[in-house]
Amino acid sequence: MIPLLLIAGLTLATAAVALALRNLIHSALLLIASWAGIAAFYLWAGAEFVAFAQVLVYVGAVSMVVLFAVLLTRRSRDDISVAIDSPARGIAALLTGGAVLGVLFGAVISSPLGAPAAGARPSLSVKELGLQLMGPHAAALLIVGVLLTVALLGAVVIAAGDRTDAAERKPEGNP
Amino acid sequence: MNAALLFATTGSVLETLPVTLRDLVTGWLPEPLRWLVNSLVGVGTLLAVIGLLFAYLTLAERKILGRIQNRPGPNRTPIPFINLRFFGLAQPFADGVKAITKEDVVPDGADKVLHFLAPVALLAFSIMTLGVIPYGRHLVLLEFDAAVLYFFAAGAATELAVFMAGWASRNKYSLLAAMRALAQLISYELPLLLSVVPAVMLAGSLALPAIVEAQGGWSYGFLPQWHVFTPWGFAGFIIFFISALAESNRSPFDLPEAESELIAGHLTEYSGFKYALFFMAEYFGMCALSGMGVTLFLGGWQAPLPFLEFIPSYVWFGVKLLSLLLVFIWIRATFPRLRMDQLTRFAWKFLVPLALINLGTAAFWSLTAGWSGPLQFVRWAVALALVLVPFTLLGRRLSAGVAPRTYRYAT
Numbered sequence: 257m258i259p260l261l262l263i264a265g266l267t268l269a270t271a272a273v274a275l276a277l278r279n280l281i282h283s284a285l286l287l288i289a290s291w292a293g294i295a296a297f298y299l300w301a302g303a304e305f306v307a308f309a310q311v312l313v314y315v316g317a318v319s320m321v322v323l324f325a326v327l328l329t330r331r332s333r334d335d336i337s338v339a340i341d342s343p344a345r346g347i348a349a350l351l352t353g354g355a356v357l358g359v360l361f362g363a364v365i366s367s368p369l370g371a372p373a374a375g376a377r378p379s380l381s382v383k384e385l386g387l388q389l390m391g392p393h394a395a396a397l398l399i400v401g402v403l404l405t406v407a408l409l410g411a412v413v414i415a416a417g418d419r420t421d422a423a424e425r426k427p428e429g430n431p
Numbered sequence: 432m433n434a435a436l437l438f439a440t441t442g443s444v445l446e447t448l449p450v451t452l453r454d455l456v457t458g459w460l461p462e463p464l465r466w467l468v469n470s471l472v473g474v475g476t477l478l479a480v481i482g483l484l485f486a487y488l489t490l491a492e493r494k495i496l497g498r499i500q501n502r503p504g505p506n507r508t509p510i511p512f513i514n515l516r517f518f519g520l521a522q523p524f525a526d527g528v529k530a531i532t533k534e535d536v537v538p539d540g541a542d543k544v545l546h547f548l549a550p551v552a553l554l555a556f557s558i559m560t561l562g563v564i565p566y567g568r569h570l571v572l573l574e575f576d577a578a579v580l581y582f583f584a585a586g587a588a589t590e591l592a593v594f595m596a597g598w599a600s601r602n603k604y605s606l607l608a609a610m611r612a613l614a615q616l617i618s619y620e621l622p623l624l625l626s627v628v629p630a631v632m633l634a635g636s637l638a639l640p641a642i643v644e645a646q647g648g649w650s651y652g653f654l655p656q657w658h659v660f661t662p663w664g665f666a667g668f669i670i671f672f673i674s675a676l677a678e679s680n681r682s683p684f685d686l687p688e689a690e691s692e693l694i695a696g697h698l699t700e701y702s703g704f705k706y707a708l709f710f711m712a713e714y715f716g717m718c719a720l721s722g723m724g725v726t727l728f729l730g731g732w733q734a735p736l737p738f739l740e741f742i743p744s745y746v747w748f749g750v751k752l753l754s755l756l757l758v759f760i761w762i763r764a765t766f767p768r769l770r771m772d773q774l775t776r777f778a779w780k781f782l783v784p785l786a787l788i789n790l791g792t793a794a795f796w797s798l799t800a801g802w803s804g805p806l807q808f809v810r811w812a813v814a815l816a817l818v819l820v821p822f823t824l825l826g827r828r829l830s831a832g833v834a835p836r837t838y839r840y841a842t
Contacts, residue, residue, distance in 0.1 A: 309580060309584075311585075315587065316584065316591075317617070382577050
């Protein structure tokens with residue numbers, strides 16, 4: 257139980273400090289530490305595969321996207337206002353946040369929480385996981401794949417659109 | 432017959448020698464303590480061996496680079512007190528003393544905490560990757576069901592340390608280099624992972640000892656069943672090796688540290704022992720990736736021929752690892768550095784499609800495992816065509832309009 261509390265404390269603490277800091281890079285790095293904490297939790301729970309996948313995807317890849325986004329947004333630290341833009345936006349943010357919290361809370365409340373018998377941890381090999389993913393959960397896997405492909409294509413379209421604009425503009429500017 | 436028996440027994444004694452030695456030391460301890468001490472002894476041995484390997488790898492690199500460039504390389508450092516030069520074999524220790532006694536300069540505007548954490552994190556993650564590699568039949572420190580994933584997860588985390596180093600230095604060159612490094616590492620992570628997938632697919636396991644076991648045995652009595660001796664394995668190994676060169680920031684992919692463009696890249700603001708830590712992490716990463724390549728494609732600790740099996744498995748692993756590391760050094764002395772656009776284009780337009788096609792080749796290979804007789808020729812021919820045709824076509828397309836180079840302002 258003590259390792260779990262330590263992991264949970266670290267994960268929550270890093271997330272909270274990431275919210276409070278004004279230096280965006282520090283926040284991003286702390287957020288990544290928080291993701292690593294979640295991976296540690298998976299390891300504690302005996303889900304090796306999920307833990308390593310979490311590190312590979314979040315600490316390795318998503319973190320890069322976050323850092324790139326932070327570095328490419330051209331706003332100095334003083335520009336960032338801490339106050340709420342408008343009441344409507346504040347209310348919308350509260351509503352979405354509340355909705356997500358409600359859904360999560362509902363899921364937590366409704367899931368059966370009982371201390372598992374010691375030593376009787378189910379050990380699932382990677383192969384069985386793969387068979388599960390390819391068999392009963394194939395539809396979910398395919399849908400996630402299509403979703404990610406669409407997102408990727410959207411990103412490519414947006415990025416490519418900028419380049420044609422620049423190419424068209426260039427001949428006019430240069431005599 | 433008797434000699435063969437003698438060979439077999441000495442072989443098995445030597446084979447288990449490291450484990451026997453460890454048990455001699457720790458055998459008398461009570462159970463939970465014994466497990467702890469066993470692990471500590473394992474980690475200590477690994478760190479000592481890899482540390483020594485690192486020390487002499489730097490010397491070997493400087494010597495070999497020197498020979499290739501027609502100069503002697505470092506040969507002056509004497510062994511202390513006896514004043515014997517001995518080819519300058521004490522050079523790594525002199526370097527170590529120098530790195531420790533040098534002043535540690537931290538820029539005034541640097542982010543002190545991150546500036547300190549970056550080399551530590553980088554080295555820690557590189558050492559973590561070394562833990563899962565099977566160095567011999569009985570020499571695996573960490574046995575995970577998902578060892579391959581663990582290896583690449585720890586490897587991916589090193590990118591973060593490079594970014595931390597570049598950003599925390601508060602130096603334009605460092606930051607630019609860090610961004611370059613990130614772009615490069617992300618680009619080459621994909622072909623690296625994709626080239627590993629066929630090996631995992633054919634072995635049917637993500638555990639490294641199982642992948643090595645799957646490469647045991649000899650086809651036709653002499654050809655080892657290592658993955659590199661199959662069409663998909665050969666292509667996969669080449670892709671893996673090129674990506675490994677890029678992932679460990681080695682020449683010709685050492686753009687993040689391109690001296691002529693970016694001073695020393697993300698290492699610009701590091702000096703003294705922190706710089707040595709970066710250096711160490713680079714070589715550890717190189718060793719880990721080479722070890723992974725040996726494990727996945729070159730048969731791990733398996734002997735190349737049946738009658739050579741009396742030589743212990745860890746010796747074979749060491750020989751393979753060293754030869755791969757020497758290729759790393761050889762390549763560094765031979766190829767000029769790529770340009771940034773060439774680097775990314777090579778990854779996305781050449782390596783990634785080839786790795787994807789290679790996945791199909793491996794699937795064909797595993798589906799036709801039952802074919803025998805003349806059908807085996809068909810199997811080899813189809814698999815070879817699946818490897819070679821896309822390679823030629825993609826290679827032509829990649830160099831179309833680029834080569835041969837024409838010079839407008841020079842003759």
